[in-house]
Amino acid sequence: MPYEGASILHADLDAFYASVEQHLDPTLRGRPIAVGGNVVLAASYEARACGVHSGMPGWRAKLLCPDLRFVGGHFREYQRLGDAVIEVLRDFTPWVERVSIDEAFLDVAGSVHLFGAPAAIAATIRGRVRDELGLPVSVGVATTKHLAKVASQVAKPDGIVVVDRGAERAFLDPLPVELIWGVGAATRERLHGAGIRTVGELAASSPSTLQRLLGTAIGTKLGFLAANEDQRSVEGGRRAKSMGAQAALGRRAVSRTLLWSTFAFVADRVAPRLRAARRAGRTVTVRVRFVGMRSVTRSITLPWPVSTTTTITEVAVGLAQAALADHPGEREVTLLALSVSNLVDESSLQLELPVLDDDPHRPGTEAGSARWAVDRAVDTVRERFGRAAVGYAPVVFREDGGVPDEFRELAEADARDAPPPDAR
DNA sequence: TCTGGGGTCCTAGGACCC
DNA sequence: TCTGGGGTCCTAGGACCC
Numbered sequence: 001m002p003y004e005g006a007s008i009l010h011a012d013l014d015a016f017y018a019s020v021e022q023h024l025d026p027t028l029r030g031r032p033i034a035v036g037g038n039v040v041l042a043a044s045y046e047a048r049a050c051g052v053h054s055g056m057p058g059w060r061a062k063l064l065c066p067d068l069r070f071v072g073g074h075f076r077e078y079q080r081l082g083d084a085v086i087e088v089l090r091d092f093t094p095w096v097e098r099v100s101i102d103e104a105f106l107d108v109a110g111s112v113h114l115f116g117a118p119a120a121i122a123a124t125i126r127g128r129v130r131d132e133l134g135l136p137v138s139v140g141v142a143t144t145k146h147l148a149k150v151a152s153q154v155a156k157p158d159g160i161v162v163v164d165r166g167a168e169r170a171f172l173d174p175l176p177v178e179l180i181w182g183v184g185a186a187t188r189e190r191l192h193g194a195g196i197r198t199v200g201e202l203a204a205s206s207p208s209t210l211q212r213l214l215g216t217a218i219g220t221k222l223g224f225l226a227a228n229e230d231q232r233s234v235e236g237g238r239r240a241k242s243m244g245a246q247a248a249l250g251r252r253a254v255s256r257t258l259l260w261s262t263f264a265f266v267a268d269r270v271a272p273r274l275r276a277a278r279r280a281g282r283t284v285t286v287r288v289r290f291v292g293m294r295s296v297t298r299s300i301t302l303p304w305p306v307s308t309t310t311t312i313t314e315v316a317v318g319l320a321q322a323a324l325a326d327h328p329g330e331r332e333v334t335l336l337a338l339s340v341s342n343l344v345d346e347s348s349l350q351l352e353l354p355v356l357d358d359d360p361h362r363p364g365t366e367a368g369s370a371r372w373a374v375d376r377a378v379d380t381v382r383e384r385f386g387r388a389a390v391g392y393a394p395v396v397f398r399e400d401g402g403v404p405d406e407f408r409e410l411a412e413a414d415a416r417d418a419p420p421p422d423a424r
Numbered sequence: 425t426c427t428g429g430g431g432t433c434c435t436a437g438g439a440c441c442c
Numbered sequence: 443t444c445t446g447g448g449g450t451c452c453t454a455g456g457a458c459c460c
């Protein structure tokens with residue numbers, strides 16, 4: 001007989017990067033610390049108490065919190081410990097859906113006969129993660145994923161919240177609307193403008209009101225979540241729909257050299273990942289950010305999927321030049337970003353017959369094949385000797401002020417396809 | 425002395441096809 | 443001569459999440 005109680009767990013490590021730093025260096029415990037430098041990547045709870053949060057410019061964080069200590073960032077440790085936590089979770093069920101480096105859903109309905117009630121499993125998980133890995137983790141237990149996620153947020157820091165079947169409305173109704181997944185600053189302000197501040201008020205609002213306020217899709221979804229009618233199940237890996245990279249530049253005058261060197265650098269982060277995943281994409285999107293956070297995007301959907309570094313670089317530069325041409329007043333850029341989407345499997349490419357024209361962007365042409373061969377060679381050398389062993393000529397972009405490679409790798413891993421569930 | 429890096433999903437208008 | 447309704451794809455922008 002299947003377990004009828006609340007069996008979905010959401011486990012969420014508290015202030016993950018900062019907690020790892022405090023674990024590695026005991027002198028940092030109990031103190032306000034931030035991982036990062038120019039920008040706060042993570043803040044300890046002591047730092048959050050003075051209003052410091054991730055994404056905040058470092059100088060402002062220091063202003064808010066004069067005692068704030070910036071620490072370097074042991075990015076490889078974050079990956080290792082994040083993986084280790086997931087392994088602990090897998091000891092209780094194969095039904096683990098990893099959401100990000102520090103967060104996962106579990107369905108333990110099939111595990112209660114082995115490990116006890118879900119609330120007991122949650123407590124055991126918290127104890128093991130604390131004892132074996134030295135990290136605080138909060139866990140929400142509920143009947144649905146969304147509710148479990150809300151519960152873990154309420155449980156933070158270092159707590160556990162169980163929402164039993166039947167207790168859902170009493171739990172949700174008094175909570176502020178921004179605890180609903182998908183309600184950020186903009187949506188919260190719109191809801192407040194309509195006098196809706198709590199989840200209960202949201203759930204009591206008519207679908208037409210919400211749709212008028214927020215648009216059809218979001219209005220419908222939010223109504224659903226507030227009414228607790230979300231029934232998504234815990235599932236395994238989903239394939240990535242896009243892959244991208246970006247480079248913050250400080251403040252740089254626009255030039256051909258800047259565009260070519262930056263996009264060569266950025267494409268050299270994206271294209272190898274596409275090839276490693278045996279995928280290629282038809283749509284290339286570029287974002288150019290100007291001073292003051294004003295930004296524009298330009299995209300193009302090509303007739304064929306691309307994954308070669310040189311081709312992606314060329315398409316990106318062309319798009320950026322078009323974007324800049326539309327904004328002749330902007331002479332300085334602060335960030336260049338690139339994303340490849342509309343992804344297809346490489347296997348579908350290999351079915352294409354070789355074609356006779358000589359477009360180097362096109363797979364199957366002589367020039368296109370040459371690019372492909374160069375990339376394969378570079379990928380192979382790097383597999384054996386590391387990233388730095390070989391590169392592409394125009395990559396002279398300097399990462400001064402940029403974020404370390406290890407952080408990029410961490411973020412990439414975060415977005416990588418998770419393995420499918422062990423059983424189905 | 426104003427902001428990292430990697431993603432997902434939605435909207436709205438226009439092109440194009442049948 | 444002037445015209446419907448439905449569908450798909452593409453592009454640009456924005457909100458949101460970790």
